[in-house]
Amino acid sequence: MFQLRSFRNSDPPAIAEVWNRQPPQRGLVQPVSSPLLEQLLFSKQTFDPEGMIVACRNGRPIGFAHGGFGPSDDGSSIDYSMGATQMLMTLPTMRSPELIADLLAASEEYLRSRGAKVLYGGGMRPLDGFYLGLYGGSELSGVLESDRLMTDAFQQSSYEVAARALVLHHELSRHRPAVSREQRLLKRETQFQQNFSPAVTNWWDANRLADADRQVFRLTPRRTLDTLARVEFWDIEPLATRWGIRTAGLRELHVPAEHRRRKLASFLLNESFKTLRKRGVALLEAHVMQDNEPALNLYRGMDFTQVDTGVVFRKPGGTA
Structure with missing residues (x-):
């Protein structure tokens, strides 16, 4: 038999043990220590001990499930209208359907x-307040298909697939930037701006990205500071250390609607890739929604290859 209770301050070593005994996965940091979990998870202002449900047998934690929420529209507080079970793990020897369902x-x-x-x-944006750098990769895109425990748990509890995201990789040593008349013209007409310590813009991001090493690159006209295109990268730590290769996660690529169809995105990415490679980055990762054809075409044209799929599940019923 097992009992369920909320998280206690004495739990981190046992939570780390459960985590480290999971089958190896590309998108899961292993090993973890209780100080690492304290730094990246339990110390966050958004962490609610009541939201981490711990299963115990004879007083010993044997599994856990962790639920969380997203931010208000301005990022100044928590919005409780939508929630997600962001992590679920049990000891491999205790993996009963009853325990997982409960x-x-x-x-x-x-x-x-x-x-x-x-x-x-x-977890998925905006319900992504926990586990960045510990699970998934450059983004939290639901549950990785390679994660059989959580995939099976949601499917067996009647969750439906709400969306899929492709996990893409690109080795910078193989990158060959396109050379065209359009690209040469953009190089003359624009400035490539770099910011290696961008400020966070709200309370939610301060909690979510506090430990991330981030870089922002922008294109601006030569005579003004208007943003023509913007992209952000981060170091995907500590997950990248587990991979044994310095990696940058590509996120928040944005071109304002009035500036699209001018090849600004590909030019900005090419310039960003050159800068990152000079700084020692060898691998890039991006997550793209399966139905986002323009983004998929852009990345495929730059020789990104798929390495995994993230699946966002939703419980039937309820209203947004």
């Missing part, structure tokens, strides 16, 4: 008790 049900009960009307499975 952990997930307890997480759902917690999310509903705080006001959630819509329940998701797996």
Whole structure:
């Protein structure tokens, strides 16, 4: 038999043990220590001990489920209207259907008790306040298909697939920037701006990205500071250390609507890749929604290759 309870301050060593005994996965940091989990998870202002449900047998933690929420529109507080069970793990020797179902049900009960009307499975933007750098990769894109425990747990609890994201990699040693008349013209007409310590813009991002080493690159006209295109990268630590290769996660590539169809995105990326390579980055990762054809075409044209898929699950019923 097992019992369920909320997180206690004495739990981190046992949580780390459960984590480290998971089957190896590309998108999961292993090993972790209790100080690392304290730094990247338990010390966050958004962490609610009631939201981490711990399963115990004879007083010993054997698994956990962790539910969380997203930010308000301005990022100044938590929005409790939507919630997600962002992580679920058990010791491999204790992986019974009953235990997994009860952990997930307890997480759902917690999310509903705080006001959630819509329940998701797996962390994804904007429900991504935890586990960046510990799970997934450059983004949290739900549950990785390679993660059989969580995939099976949500499917067996009647969750439906709400979206899919492709996880793409690109080795910078193989990058060959396009040379065209358009690219040469953009080089003359624009300035490539670099910011290696960008400020966070709100309370939510300060919590979510506090430990991330971020870089922002922009294109501006030569005579003004208007942004023609912008992209952000971060170091995907400590996950990249586990891979044994210095990696940058590509996120938040944006070109304002009035400046699109001018090859600004590909030019900005080419310039960014050259800078990152000079700084020792060898691998890039990007997550792209499966139905985002323009972005997929852009990355495929730059020789990104798929290495995994993220699946966002949603519980039927509820209203946004």
